Amino acid sequence: MSANREKDGPQSQEGQAGQDGQDxxxxxxxxxxxxxxxxxxxxxxxxxxxxxxxxxxSAASTNAIAREAGVSPGTLYQFFPNKEAIAIExxxxxxxxxxxxxxxxLAPVDPTTSLEEAVxxxxxxxxxxxCEHPVFFTLMHxxxxxxxxxxxxxxxxxxxxxxxxxxxxxxxxxxxxxxxNRTAQMCLGxxxxxxxxxxxxxxxxxxxxxRELKHVxxxxxxxxxxxxxxxxxxxxxxxxx
Amino acid sequence: MSANREKDGPQSQEGQAGQDGQDxxxxxxxxxxxxxxxxxxxxxxxxxxxxxxxxxxSAASTNAIAREAGVSPGTLYQFFPNKEAIAIExxxxxxxxxxxxxxxxLAPVDPTTSLEEAVxxxxxxxxxxxCEHPVFFTLMHxxxxxxxxxxxxxxxxxxxxxxxxxxxxxxxxxxxxxxxNRTAQMCLGxxxxxxxxxxxxxxxxxxxxxRELKHVxxxxxxxxxxxxxxxxxxxxxxxxx
DNA sequence: TAGAAACGCGAGCGATCGCTCGTGTTTGCC
DNA sequence: GGCAAACACGAGCGATCGCTCGCGTTTCTA
Numbered sequence: 001m002s003a004n005r006e007k008d009g010p011q012s013q014e015g016q017a018g019q020d021g022q023d024x025x026x027x028x029x030x031x032x033x034x035x036x037x038x039x040x041x042x043x044x045x046x047x048x049x050x051x052x053x054x055x056x057x058s059a060a061s062t063n064a065i066a067r068e069a070g071v072s073p074g075t076l077y078q079f080f081p082n083k084e085a086i087a088i089e090x091x092x093x094x095x096x097x098x099x100x101x102x103x104x105x106l107a108p109v110d111p112t113t114s115l116e117e118a119v120x121x122x123x124x125x126x127x128x129x130x131c132e133h134p135v136f137f138t139l140m141h142x143x144x145x146x147x148x149x150x151x152x153x154x155x156x157x158x159x160x161x162x163x164x165x166x167x168x169x170x171x172x173x174x175x176x177x178x179x180x181n182r183t184a185q186m187c188l189g190x191x192x193x194x195x196x197x198x199x200x201x202x203x204x205x206x207x208x209x210x211r212e213l214k215h216v217x218x219x220x221x222x223x224x225x226x227x228x229x230x231x232x233x234x235x236x237x238x239x240x241x
Numbered sequence: 242m243s244a245n246r247e248k249d250g251p252q253s254q255e256g257q258a259g260q261d262g263q264d265x266x267x268x269x270x271x272x273x274x275x276x277x278x279x280x281x282x283x284x285x286x287x288x289x290x291x292x293x294x295x296x297x298x299s300a301a302s303t304n305a306i307a308r309e310a311g312v313s314p315g316t317l318y319q320f321f322p323n324k325e326a327i328a329i330e331x332x333x334x335x336x337x338x339x340x341x342x343x344x345x346x347l348a349p350v351d352p353t354t355s356l357e358e359a360v361x362x363x364x365x366x367x368x369x370x371x372c373e374h375p376v377f378f379t380l381m382h383x384x385x386x387x388x389x390x391x392x393x394x395x396x397x398x399x400x401x402x403x404x405x406x407x408x409x410x411x412x413x414x415x416x417x418x419x420x421x422n423r424t425a426q427m428c429l430g431x432x433x434x435x436x437x438x439x440x441x442x443x444x445x446x447x448x449x450x451x452r453e454l455k456h457v458x459x460x461x462x463x464x465x466x467x468x469x470x471x472x473x474x475x476x477x478x479x480x481x482x
Numbered sequence: 483t484a485g486a487a488a489c490g491c492g493a494g495c496g497a498t499c500g501c502t503c504g505t506g507t508t509t510g511c512c
Numbered sequence: 513g514g515c516a517a518a519c520a521c522g523a524g525c526g527a528t529c530g531c532t533c534g535c536g537t538t539t540c541t542a
Contacts, residue, residue, distance in 0.1 A: 034488060034539065056384060058299070061529060072491045077531065143297060143384050186453050189438055193430035208420075212427050219460040275509065275518060302499060313521045318501065
């Protein structure tokens with residue numbers, strides 16, 4: 001019978017493929033996509049987003065994604081070399097979209113803005129984006145994302161860290177760099193926690209958690225900024241609109 | 242997806258305690274363990290803790306756990322009906338140990354203790370426990386834990402939430418219950434984030450993050466407690482260097 | 483209109499994983 | 513010593529999953 005197990009296999013194509021000839025120069029595959037193909041890709045990415053959001057990355061099966069998109073597994077692999085590539089492409093598109101739409105969220109360190117204004121602006125933008133694209137949280141903060149995705153996450157993490165550090169150092173020019181880094185790490189972590197709670201609720205409750213998150217960040221940073229930008233003791237009447 | 246097993250094995254007496262006699266000893270188990278067996282169980286749980294910590298729950302294979310313990314897969318299943326039971330038992334033992342050792346961490350709401358003292362005591366205890374048992378974080382906050390484990394997590398979450406709410410309401414008797422719940426949720430989330438950062442570092446850096454976490458909690462709660470327990474405006478000597 | 487290429491299908495391959503089973507060894511008790 | 517139960521082993525079953533392959537269909541191009 002064909003029930004011959006324990007076939008150790010001579011290492012065969014277990015090399016996980018990855019990308020053919022990815023090392024060094026990127027060998028582009030001149031695949032001419034038709035309009036129908038582009039439509040399928042968008043359709044598949046949308047389906048993947050849904051499946052990833054509900055089940056997470058590693059628990060999501062490619063067959064499930066294909067089924068969600070209403071196509072066969074073979075069709076899926078017509079457009080993506082493997083499962084990881086789907087997440088990469090999806091994450092990449094979201095990253096690009098985020099940069100285009102909210103790229104300047106943390107950039108301007110206008111010295112005339114108060115701490116509350118800065119926090120409110122940054123939090124509102126990022127929260128809005130993540131509420132609109134819940135997959136983003138799954139792909140970025142998910143624990144089971146593949147190696148290539150983790151790189152993308154680390155890159156985003158480093159970028160945000162750098163921006164927060166820059167913003168903080170402009171408020172605290174004489175701070176210890178190590179302390180600054182810790183504070184920035186803490187801010188990112190606090191934001192992540194708040195985002196998790198925000199995504200877990202809806203409507204008025206969600207907005208309440210957004211306010212709470214802002215309070216956390218402002219109260220955490222206010223004593224550091226101190227009287228430099230002043231008036232951060234009690235955020236007073238609802239800072240959000 | 243999972244637990245699709247329809248072939249109920251012969252010894253499917255897997256009532257496995259829990260249900261009713263939760264705190265009593267486990268009856269229903271006609272299996273007389275010898276001293277050797279108890280040793281094996283401890284050995285297997287230790288191996289499982291190591292594997293879970295490094296690879297997470299769902300990515301950990303039972304064969305890997307058995308290998309780590311130096312036994313065969315068959316031996317592992319001599320003591321545990323399935324993979325989930327290993328995590329359950331491990332989590333249960335850790336929970337019990339935590340309750341025994343640090344059970345009173347959040348319990349006393351001594352009106353003479355200040356906010357800083359309460360936060361410091363609670364954080365120090367829980368951080369210490371989690372640093373000593375890193376698996377606990379993986380099992381509790383891991384995203385891929387099985388259903389039964391999630392229940393245990395939810396139970397712990399609810400317990401901690403209740404204690405925090407009680408503690409807060411003793412400081413804010415006239416607070417809105419919904420607001421109180423949100424604040425407690427936020428505190429737990431902040432703690433979780435801080436714990437994540439603490440576990441990711443070592444030595445002096447780790448201690449610095451512990452301090453930072455305390456600052457976050459104290460500064461977040463101080464304005465709420467206000468002048469009730471007083472002197473929470475600026476948490477003592479310069480928080481930063 | 484003919485040929486090529488992109489698109490589409492779905493059965494199924496190869497590998498892994500949770501778990502079992504038949505068999506042999508050790509331990510506790512009489 | 514004798515016997516039953518607990519312990520130990522490891523090949524392998526059954527199921528799933530990522531992915532492939534052969535072949536049929538649609539679309540583009542000349």
